Amino acid sequence: MQNGVGVFRLRCVILKPVSVTRCEIAMALVDPAHPLGQLLIRDQRYRLDAYLFVLEALTFAHDTLGLGEEPPLEDIEPTRGGQTPSNEKPTPAGKAFPGKPLARKSRRKPIERHLTGQQLCEAAKQYALQQYGYLARIVLGTWGVHSTADLGEIVFNMIEIGQMRKTRRDKREDFHNVYDFQEAFVHGLSFVVPESVSSG
Numbered sequence: 001m002q003n004g005v006g007v008f009r010l011r012c013v014i015l016k017p018v019s020v021t022r023c024e025i026a027m028a029l030v031d032p033a034h035p036l037g038q039l040l041i042r043d044q045r046y047r048l049d050a051y052l053f054v055l056e057a058l059t060f061a062h063d064t065l066g067l068g069e070e071p072p073l074e075d076i077e078p079t080r081g082g083q084t085p086s087n088e089k090p091t092p093a094g095k096a097f098p099g100k101p102l103a104r105k106s107r108r109k110p111i112e113r114h115l116t117g118q119q120l121c122e123a124a125k126q127y128a129l130q131q132y133g134y135l136a137r138i139v140l141g142t143w144g145v146h147s148t149a150d151l152g153e154i155v156f157n158m159i160e161i162g163q164m165r166k167t168r169r170d171k172r173e174d175f176h177n178v179y180d181f182q183e184a185f186v187h188g189l190s191f192v193v194p195e196s197v198s199s200g
Contacts, residue, residue: 030048035161035162035163036048036051036161036163038161039051039157039160039161043157045144045150045153046143046144046145046150046153046154046157047142047143047144049142049143050140050143050144050145050150050154051154051157051158053124053127053128053140053143053145054120054124054151054154054155054158055158056127057120057123057124057127057128058115058120058123058164060123060126060127060130061115061119061120061123061127062113062115065123065126067113067115067119067123068113068114068115068119069113069114070112070113070114071112071114071167075167075168075169076112076165076166076167076168077165077166077167077168112165114167116170116174117148117151117152117155117170117171117174117175117178118174118175118178120151120155120175121148121151121175121178121179122178122179124148124151125179125184125185128140128185129185129189133189134185134186134189136185137181137182137184137185137186140181140185146181147177147180147181148175148176148177148178148179148181149172149175149176149177151175152172152173152174152175152176153172153175155175156172
């Protein structure tokens with residue numbers, strides 16, 4: 001019977017986390033009062049992983065692919081709180097703990113670089129292939145993402161709760177039919193064998 005318990009524990013420790021997704025673990029940590037927590041309750045088409053993936057793809061587009069440009073201030077729509085970048089106030093200096101001042105940060109805000117819907121879709125494709133390879137379509141599908149239109153829905157959900165911004169020209173349709181998931185993640189793939197492996 002001791003072996004039976006050992007096998008059961010092995011399944012709980014090793015096999016259970018495989019079936020429990022990062023989303024389920026993260027959801028336990030998301031405050032239901034946070035706008036993202038409320039969004040996940042209100043719109044259950046996409047899992048938390050899908051939202052995190054889009055944010056990671058956005059970072060990948062900026063940092064790795066060098067995509068995006070600073071939009072003119074007049075093109076940026078006000079955030080959920082009604083503020084535009086021109087009237088946002090810097091966070092006042094304060095104290096984190098009694099007697100310990102906060103470290104002063106540069107007052108310069110990072111430059112916001114805007115991506116078009118098509119650029120974000122392309123970055124998401126490249127990032128998914130880099131992260132998940134042949135499984136990219138399946139992984140995205142388990143999170144509710146089956147098309148580029150789904151990426152647009154996620155972006156506009158994030159805009160709605162104030163976690164992303166858009167320009168006045170951006171619209172959901174910018175994400176429609178940018179590419180076909182079957183073609184992008186299945187038919188268009190090829191193996192690249194490094195020279196060190198093929199020559200050795």
